Amino acid sequence: MLEAHDLAAGFDGRTLFDGVTFALESGRIMGLCGASGAGKTTLGRVIAGLHRPSAGVVRIDGQQPASGKAQPVQYLHQSPLAAMNPRWKIRCILAEAGQPEAGLLTAFGVDAEWMGRFPHELSGGQLQRISILRALTANPRYLIADEITAPLDPVSQARIWHLLGQIARSKQIGILAISHDRALLDRICCQGRFELGQRGLIRHEAAGPVGVIDPDPAGRSARSAGRTAVRC
Amino acid sequence: MLTIRDLSVGFRRYRGLFRHEETSRLSGLNLTLDAGEVLAVIGGSGAGKSLLAHAILGLLPPNAVLRGKLAFRGQALNPVYPPALRGRKIALIPQQVSHLDPLARTGAQMSWAARRSGSAADTTARLAALGLPPQVAQLFPDQLSGGMARRVLLAMAEAGAPDLLIADEPTAGLDPENRDAVLRMLGEHARRGAGILLITHDLKSVLPIADRVAILDEGRMRGIEFPRNFTGRGAELTSSYARDLWRALPENGFLTDA
Numbered sequence: 001m002l003e004a005h006d007l008a009a010g011f012d013g014r015t016l017f018d019g020v021t022f023a024l025e026s027g028r029i030m031g032l033c034g035a036s037g038a039g040k041t042t043l044g045r046v047i048a049g050l051h052r053p054s055a056g057v058v059r060i061d062g063q064q065p066a067s068g069k070a071q072p073v074q075y076l077h078q079s080p081l082a083a084m085n086p087r088w089k090i091r092c093i094l095a096e097a098g099q100p101e102a103g104l105l106t107a108f109g110v111d112a113e114w115m116g117r118f119p120h121e122l123s124g125g126q127l128q129r130i131s132i133l134r135a136l137t138a139n140p141r142y143l144i145a146d147e148i149t150a151p152l153d154p155v156s157q158a159r160i161w162h163l164l165g166q167i168a169r170s171k172q173i174g175i176l177a178i179s180h181d182r183a184l185l186d187r188i189c190c191q192g193r194f195e196l197g198q199r200g201l202i203r204h205e206a207a208g209p210v211g212v213i214d215p216d217p218a219g220r221s222a223r224s225a226g227r228t229a230v231r232c
Numbered sequence: 233m234l235t236i237r238d239l240s241v242g243f244r245r246y247r248g249l250f251r252h253e254e255t256s257r258l259s260g261l262n263l264t265l266d267a268g269e270v271l272a273v274i275g276g277s278g279a280g281k282s283l284l285a286h287a288i289l290g291l292l293p294p295n296a297v298l299r300g301k302l303a304f305r306g307q308a309l310n311p312v313y314p315p316a317l318r319g320r321k322i323a324l325i326p327q328q329v330s331h332l333d334p335l336a337r338t339g340a341q342m343s344w345a346a347r348r349s350g351s352a353a354d355t356t357a358r359l360a361a362l363g364l365p366p367q368v369a370q371l372f373p374d375q376l377s378g379g380m381a382r383r384v385l386l387a388m389a390e391a392g393a394p395d396l397l398i399a400d401e402p403t404a405g406l407d408p409e410n411r412d413a414v415l416r417m418l419g420e421h422a423r424r425g426a427g428i429l430l431i432t433h434d435l436k437s438v439l440p441i442a443d444r445v446a447i448l449d450e451g452r453m454r455g456i457e458f459p460r461n462f463t464g465r466g467a468e469l470t471s472s473y474a475r476d477l478w479r480a481l482p483e484n485g486f487l488t489d490a
């Protein structure tokens with residue numbers, strides 16, 4: 001269980017949000033939306049330990065993540081190009097996190113020929129798959145997916161989320177999905193969709209079926225139990 | 233107004249010291265755009281959307297190889313780009329907000345754009361038309377939100393009342409309210425008689441304002457559709473690729489029914 005308690009953060013003395021409290025369970029996907037500039041990315045970075053909050057704590061199974069080790073919360077950047085060294089080839093970029101599992105390489109459709117290329121020589125969808133693969137190789141407990149499919153076409157977007165949904169379930173990884181696209185969040189998030197405002201999170205009920213990429217009926221019943229446990 | 237016949241764009245690069253190879257990025261593209269029309273060009277990243285915009289503007293890098301015919305109001309745009317067209321008759325709304333000068337105030341940049349295209353620089357009126365308060369003229373680009381910056385870029389591109397406006401991902405990174413505001417402004421510009429080439433990856437958002445939707449995938453045109461046919465299960469769509477895109481949207485099948 002990842003718990004955020006009463007988080008506040010901002011820049012240069014200006015507070016973007018405060019009083020953000022939520023709990024994300026392993027193997028679940030939780031959606032986060034909000035207006036431009038509300039601080040969605042900053043909240044994601046706070047949870048991944050990349051930005052220091054001005055108040056509040058993040059705990060994983062009751063403990064604060066230790067620094068200096070592989071982070072249990074991995075942050076996936078909206079533009080994977082911005083999270084990679086442009087002078088490194090894909091082989092080096094992946095090796096940064098260790099040796100990816102062969103099964104994952106196949107699942108993500110990674111072509112062996114890509115290894116000798118530079119990041120700018122892959123398309124956006126291909127590069128985002130490499131970025132997710134690298135994050136998964138670090139054996140994270142949680143992922144922050146910050147608009148990871150925003151620049152992709154609908155088919156590539158759906159493929160990536162189906163794959164991530166399966167991996168989240170099989171490896172019991174919790175995902176915080178950040179997006180402007182409410183329909184996407186309602187589709188992928190079995191733990192519901194939340195909106196970030198200045199005074200914390202507001203929970204929204206989805207209009208249609210929620211989290212239909214999770215076809216596991218056992219998970220579904222556990223999920224409805226889990227949903228009531230969410231605090232916001 | 234704009235006619236594109238059998239357009240191909242490739243890049244030449246060196247392989248070793250003496251040999252070079254050509255990689256193709258756009259091939260066999262045919263498009264027409266009429267005055268008063270909004271033509272949306274949809275494609276994922278790497279489909280060649282921005283390349284198409286740069287080809288129409290004559291802004292391809294020196295190692296690009298362009299084949300086929302490009303014409304604007306009967307005037308050929310290749311191999312030699314005609315002078316006094318770009319920025320006056322044909323304008324671009326760039327994808328990145330970083331196209332603004334970081335060291336100049338918004339108002340100054342808007343009046344420079346107006347002066348360059350030979351029209352009056354009434355910055356306050358222009359800002360009001362975009363729904364922005366007059367104080368915005370005093371701000372520097374880094375003080376603008378994404379939605380405000382996009383409207384300023386739109387105002388600068390529209391300053392000279394261009395006949396053809398190319399909008400390259402004008403809504404990327406905007407929240408739904410700002411996105412719809414920008415699209416509405418483009419639609420209004422078309423009603424005043426301009427042709428709009430709206431390049432985007434966001435199929436759903438352009439359907440209310442587009443007259444036709446061209447679908448680009450890996451440098452090839454995969455069909456031109458009417459927005460009204462993007463409905464239900466997409467049975468009316470003429471290309472199977474357009475149908476796949478439509479059904480993969482989260483509101484529709486999201487590939488769960490594929």
